[in-house]
Amino acid sequence: MYNGYMMQDKKFKRKKEDFICQHCGTKVKGTGYTDHCPKCLWSKHIDINPGDRKSLCKGMMEPQEIEIKGDDYLIYYKCEKCGYQHRVKSSTEDNFEDILDLSRN
Secondary structure, three states, X not given: OEOOEEOOOOOOOOOOOOEEOXXXXXXXXXXXXXXXXXXXXXXXXXXXXXOOOOOOOOXXXXXXXXXXXXXXXXXXEEEOOOOOEEEEEOOOOOOHHXXXXXXXX
């Protein structure tokens, strides 16, 4: 746990899945590491451990803030349904304007 946010576990299971973002409707082509929409940055609470698809919650994960660590931008999320919090690295595909907006919060 880091400042109330869960750190991703090392039990990662790569799943290459395409999806339609339930927040903005964007069609997202998954890479096996895709865990959020690159357009709006929203995610969905579907994993207990990254890639396992075992979460029973299925709530929407709102991007809350950005932390800059070296060259990485970490996106902090909070589930609107159950309150679960975690963070992930941003992707080079992510909307950088939205990342900048979050960093100003």
